[in-house]
Amino acid sequence: MAAASCLLSEDQFMCPICLDVFTDPVTTSCGHNFCKNCINEHWNVNVLWQCPMCKEVFTTKPELHINTFISGLVAEFRENAQWKANSSNSEDAKPGEVPCDVCIGTRLRALKSCLMCLTSYCETHLEPHLTASGLKRHQLIDPVENLEGRMCTKHDKPLELFCKIDQTCVCMHCTVLDHKTHEVVPLEEGYEVKKAELGKTDVEIQQMIQKRQKQIQEVKHSLSFSNENTERKIAKGVQVFTTLMSTVEGEMNKLIETIDEKNRTIEKQAEDLIKELEQEISTLKKRSTELEQLSCSEDHLHFLQSFPYVKPAPLIKDWKKININPLSYEGTVLRAVSQLEETFVKEISKLVEAELKRVQQYAVDVTLDPDTAHPELILSNDEKQVHHCAVKKNLPDNSERFSNSVSVLGKQSFSSGRFYYEVKVTRKTQWTLGVVTESINRKENIPPSPQDGYWAICLRNRNKYKAFADPDVYLSLKWKPLNVGVFVDYEEGLVSFYDVEAPALIYSFTGCSFTEKLYLYFSPCPNDGGKNSAPLIILPVNHNT
Structure with a gap:
């Protein structure tokens, strides 16, 4: 039988009236099955004793008895379904998760906490709160720890009210003692008010976030503008210094060329003087040789006859004042530097003029x-x-x-x-x-x-x-x-x-x-x-x- 019930689905154990698994199933004379309370309430409302399924009308109210066969199947089905649910959904409580307060030994993870019972339940132990009519009225919330903190420490009663004056949660006894003259409201109302305030605060925070995001965009825009301006300033500075360096280099090359040209003139002058002096030395050496030869002659007649024909010393320049003075380049350098200074002053004036317009x-x-x-x-x-x-x-x-x-x-x-x-x-x-x-x-x-x-x-x-x-x-x-x-x-x-x-x-x-x-x-x-x-x-x- 257990094996057979495992093959049946939940639909086969569902009451046609409440659409839930049978509770105290009964069978009418026409063969249809219903929950005992469901069929009785149906007949109380509709007066006629009519089958909700096949519409057969009974002349007298049928006497209903519990269908023990179906009840057994339903009980077995519930047990099997509960076992499957526990095996698939129930897990041991992990660190940081709320454990079931009812479990003995290994404590499973709680699915809900009851504010009335101040207890947290796993799926198995939660079942009565889902089926028992008295427990269905209890308020269930997602599992939370420290349920004792939801009790008034002074009166050991649930904190069910909110004091607007002291802005704190209180129990029923607090309202007639410590908070007698205060305005108190149910927790739900206090929750709604505070939630509305929270929503307003959140709106303000979102506005502040948007404002700051806008400010970030403005800062980024300013930074982008600053970077572009910096690049322009660098480009302008590079251009100015490139111009100045080019001018300096040009003036330096002109200065070197001028000095070299003047030096070449001096070199040419010196070469011409040296050449002329060498020619005179050659002439003087030749005359010296002739005189030496005549002086060595022992032929008195020849000497005396030749002496009148000896040529006098050649006429040459007076070389006492000869001097190659190096040119003074200080004036040339000074003039070049002065010209550079004028160029620099003009460039600086342009920069100052642009800066003045900016400020x-x-x-x-x-x-x-x-x-x-x-x-x-x-x-x-x-x-x-x-x-x-x-x-x-x-x-x-x-x-x-x-x-x-x-x-x-x-x-x-x-x-x-x-x-x-x-x-x-x-x-x-x-x-x-x-x-x-x-x-x-x-x-x-x-x-x-x-x-x-x-x-x-x-x-x-x-x-x-x-x-x-x-x-x-x-x-x-x-x-x-x-x-x-x-x-x-x-x-x-x-x-x-x-x-x-x-x-x-x-x-x-x-x-x-x-x-x-x-x-x-x-x-x-x-x-x-x-x-x-x-x-x-x-x-x-x-x-x-």
């Missing part, structure tokens, strides 16, 4: 701040000009105002990025320009330096230019600047000063470390009895310069 793109509109101006300074109505007068105005001595140094700051501050401005310094014998930090000492007349928050250059005594670099750097300028441009790159730590008209780079502070707000700094210096009365004027930047 002028960062021009900012700035005005002077009257609250920082020394009492002896006069500002124009548009706050674009400042000059010094000998009369000290009665002004409030606020913390921002310069008390000893005749200086004034710009209103605008900068704590990032790049900015550029230009100042007219025409007809002045003294001035100081640059940028300063917010925390500089405005009450004492201290020498400016980067250590004290000043990055500035100055003119003194009409033609002496200096950078306050600690130690100071004295500047040699070919032309007296009329308009001075100031460029600052906050992140790069760069402050550069330009002669706008030349154009030329006056001086650059590099490697600066800016950690505060920067302000523009202006000092027209004392008017020196009217000799330095011209104002410093903030100019509108001409981008086409």
